Amino acid sequence: MKRSLCYNKKRKWDLGKVLYIITRYSGVLFFVFLCLTEISFGWNSGYLHLNDSSNILLSRSSYTYLLSDTFPLMGGLIMIMAEVILQLRVYAIYGRNKFILLIVILMNMVSLTICALQTSGYLDAVTDPECIISMKYCRNLAISFITRRDTFTDATSMSWIPEAHPMSPLGWLIVSVFELLLFILVVRKAKYQFWCKRGSSSKEDPKVQDIMEVMAKDSTNYFTILFSVSAIGTIISFVAEAGIFRHTPMDGFYTFMSLYKFLNVYQTLAIAVMTTFAPRMLINIRSEMYNPGNLSCPASTLPWDAYHTRESFGSEEMSEF
Numbered sequence: 001m002k003r004s005l006c007y008n009k010k011r012k013w014d015l016g017k018v019l020y021i022i023t024r025y026s027g028v029l030f031f032v033f034l035c036l037t038e039i040s041f042g043w044n045s046g047y048l049h050l051n052d053s054s055n056i057l058l059s060r061s062s063y064t065y066l067l068s069d070t071f072p073l074m075g076g077l078i079m080i081m082a083e084v085i086l087q088l089r090v091y092a093i094y095g096r097n098k099f100i101l102l103i104v105i106l107m108n109m110v111s112l113t114i115c116a117l118q119t120s121g122y123l124d125a126v127t128d129p130e131c132i133i134s135m136k137y138c139r140n141l142a143i144s145f146i147t148r149r150d151t152f153t154d155a156t157s158m159s160w161i162p163e164a165h166p167m168s169p170l171g172w173l174i175v176s177v178f179e180l181l182l183f184i185l186v187v188r189k190a191k192y193q194f195w196c197k198r199g200s201s202s203k204e205d206p207k208v209q210d211i212m213e214v215m216a217k218d219s220t221n222y223f224t225i226l227f228s229v230s231a232i233g234t235i236i237s238f239v240a241e242a243g244i245f246r247h248t249p250m251d252g253f254y255t256f257m258s259l260y261k262f263l264n265v266y267q268t269l270a271i272a273v274m275t276t277f278a279p280r281m282l283i284n285i286r287s288e289m290y291n292p293g294n295l296s297c298p299a300s301t302l303p304w305d306a307y308h309t310r311e312s313f314g315s316e317e318m319s320e321f
Contacts, residue, residue, distance in 0.1 A: 019088070020279045023081045027275030030074050034268065069119060072167065075267055076115030079175065080108065082274035086182050086222065093189045100185070107178055114171050123168045166263030169241060172234035179230055183223035222277050229270045237263055 087104040094100045117123035236259060243256030 019081070019085055023078070023085060023275055024279040026074075026078050026081065027271055030078055030271060031268070033070065033074070071264070073115065073119040075167070075271055076111075076118060076171070078271050079274055080111045080115065082278040083111065083175075083178060083182075084108070085278040086219065089219065090182055090185045090189075093186065103181075107181075110174060111178070114168075114174055118168055118171055123170060166237065166260060167233070167267045169234060169237035172230055172237050176227060176230040176234050179223055179227040183219065183227065186219040186223075225273060225277060226270075229273055233263065233266055233270060236266065 087107065091097070091100050091104055114123065240256050240260035240263065244260060
């Protein structure tokens with residue numbers, strides 16, 4: 001933490017600094033929001049069943065609507081911002097290749113679409129087996145429902161979830177696929193150079209090798225953790241939804257419902273991991289540019305501007321970070 005604070009203080013305002021600050025501290029704000037909302041929501045929990053009494057600032061219904069909208073929206077956007085850091089790294093490694101840029105743009109468009117569908121309630125209608133069988137039987141998985149008073153389609157106007165709804169299995173699956181794709185692109189370009197012994201006969205600039213080593217190493221660690229988290233989330237969400245629709249209250253229904261409700265906590269864990277590891281990659285690259293082989297050096301010795309190291313790297317891609 002001390003190291004990251006020193007970096008932010010010394011670094012000039014650029015794309016890397018903006019991404020670091022937004023990704024790093026949006027996760028903190030998200031957790032503070034969840035804590036304050038949950039504490040306020042349960043402030044008078046013993047009286048909530050009697051009336052719509054005020055808790056700290058808002059009424060019970062206001063808090064439930066606020067939570068149902070902001071949890072999937074804020075959570076989805078934070079996960080997208082963390083993905084952008086890895087996408088920009090791949091874009092820089094490939095020398096600002098236009099094809100890579102097109103892939104990155106398409107990935108972000110899909111992610112934003114999924115986030116919007118999840119927040120609005122449409123994604124639940126798409127993944128709900130009852131909706132596929134017949135639209136009139138379409139119901140979301142929340143325990144309680146209230147009428148939705150707006151001009152939405154039949155799939156979503158029949159009910160509205162007055163609580164935070166877990167991330168859809170389709171959303172988890174897309175995150176897993178994107179993590180895998182980015183990792184493959186990084187491995188293809190970096191070729192795990194940190195496994196190869198450097199010698200004096202190498203034709204490649206040692207500084208370039210150092211930077212590529214850190215890129216490959218950090219990307220591998222990031223991928224291993226994040227892909228595992230997203231893959232587990234995908235499996236849990238698919239199992240929970242399938243179990244809920246295939247079982248009755250007398251046949252293990254509540255077990256799957258408990259597993260389904262646990263997904264909100266799991267998504268919060270995934271956000272915490274992403275907002276911790278993604279900004280860390282920016283710091284490690286900058287450290288290696290100025291102190292190859294000594295990533296534990298004091299932050300005060302690592303200036304942020306990279307203009308005087310561009311020639312040793314051979315391109316301007318890393319100056320953005």
